[in-house]
Amino acid sequence: MSKLIKPTPTLTRRTLLGTAAAAAATPLLGRYAQAQSSEPIRIGFQVHRTGIGASYGRWYDRTTTAAVKRINDMGGINGRPVEIVAEDDGTDPKRGAEVVEKFATQHNCDIGFGTLFSHVVYGSAPRAGELKLPYFVVSEGHHVASGALNRWTMQPGITDVKSQVQAMAPFVANNLGKKVTMIYPDFAFGHDHRDYFSEAIEKQGGEVVAKIAIPPSETSFTKYFPKIPRDTEVIYHVMIGPAVLTFVKEMGEFFGPSKPEIFGFLDSLEAVDINSPGLEFLEGTYFWEGNPRYAQADQSSHDKMYREAVGVDENGASVSDAKDVSTYSHMFGCWETLNIIKRGMEAADYKGTDDRSNLIEAIEEMSDMPLSDDHPQGAKRFNGKTHQTFGHQYISKVDSGKLVLAHTSSIEDTLYEDEVDYTTQSF
């Protein structure tokens, strides 16, 4: 499905009647006319509209639409409007590869963009590499930086799980406790947390006293809580999926009022109202956030602008439906990635598909990106060798039913040794 997000004319008929307004509009009209005379830049948007990623996909779609509208309102890219060609991949790796093929060979897209779930990235990236289609994922998986993919695949707009987890360890060890029990789903996402956090907390003088893996098909968790050692100071949980509500409720019933410190990843509760029945137990606990869901007291003008553009209220829900909670910790990646693509195309003087490799090289040259309207989540440091960006991470405390920012990690906390140099690979 294709939709052209046209530049929004900033002029009304009434203002055009006025001489002064007409004069003011002249440069805008010129820019608009130039954009309309050019072929649009077609961005294939691989969106999870159905399947397990649908709640994320809905917000990735809205964020992408808002970001492209802003880019077009500013004159497009190299004077050309941007067109989004969205295709549902069903959150399925096989369909994902087919969608990438469709972008490249049927829709004649300039690039592919927007994939979130790691297994879809893994399934699609080989095809993108074979088709020589620049493929910008917004996944937070460690797949890109690990060297498992190819030169055509990049993750410039969102940090990866390894850097996120690593950046949590200093705060957890210094503020919550050094003896940690980890509860995680028994598949790759949970294993990443288990491995990266165990290593990071040891560097902070702490230790993981128990690792409790929950099978993915589990629906009740009471039998796992007695496995938590009594000397546990912090519980680290990353349960995801619909069972998370049951998990939290049963954990609350198990501990009662005398709970240890609890730290979790908001991946568990993306698109879920923190005040949902059964989640009362989370009061006073801490969460990693990719981008603070609730507008904070010191909210930046950039976050304010971004929030309004995407249609998110100060509580992190849709402005049109307070029950429609956003995936605020992740969706900014679409916004920032599209702005990086714009800058990359401008730097490469991108004219068409023959310039795809120039686009990749232009983005590989990028490094520091300051906090701005283009990067409302915070400053970034892109590593052109590993095709992965690094940035601030946020830790919030549930206080009176709201997530209140308690700590912001430095970018340095998130860095690790390069595991690949994609620039040495040929196109």
Next chain:
Amino acid sequence: MNETSKSHSLHLGLIAVLALSYFVLPAYHSGNLASVMVIAIYAMGYNLLFGYTGLLSLGHALFFSAGLYGLGLVMHLANWTPLPAFAAGLIAALVVSAVIGFLILRTTGVAFMIVTLMFAQAGYLTILYFGKYTRGDEGFALKQASRQIAGYDLTDPGVRYFCALLLFSVTLLGLAYIIRAPFGRTLIAIRENEERARMLGYNVTAIKLKAVILSGVVSGASGATYALLFGYAGATFATVQYSIFPLLWVLVGGAGTTVGPFIGALFMFYLIDYASGKTEAYLLVVGVTLVLVTLFLPHGIVGTIRTRFLRWLP
């Protein structure tokens, strides 16, 4: 022209049309056809057990995954080249289907369906459990440079297409031969009346075990081919969804027909592809279409053509 000649003509004609299609179709559709041919191999393997033997499995994703990981793991972890890795995929599917077949054939009917489903789920969880090697639900990509045979780059569209066509053709002709051979006739006899076949002196359990193994190996060949040609192996392919797909393809195309699985897979692919380009509610369109196909084409597309018009269709 007798029925055998007509049958040969149909199969060879289909292969010829597919070969010519590469030169006629736009790149997008020839790429799709390569993918459809690979999954049609899976559907044909399933059809042998369901369409011809009458055993409804809900766990064939296990066999597909055995081939997928059999090839994928040795290429990914041990840097095997594609041909030995493909053999490893077939052997993995052979071993898994032999062991599972030995166990599941102690059940019949609904119990058979449930047990196959349970074994497939156990297989899926096993893949997750050994996440250190399999990368669990994420899976892993096979490097482009490693996917070459005798200097032919399997990631090249033309090479990939004709590689898929070769394996599809071998499977189609091989299974068509088997179905017309005494072994295939025995399978049909078991499907039609198992007790009668047993009374006639056939060792029904042994024959069904052979059918499970053959079906499993063909399904595994499809999995290995997918990993090789499309460069990815992941636990998604071991989920229930991927056990239901071949049942759907075969039912839509025509159970117990040689070309039905291919037609079903092709129809389903383009139904989803076309509908998803027209509306976000494409799954509703797909569902309604399947209901209509079931109502008006109860024997599937090819099966209904055979019933109403062309009785000779194999």
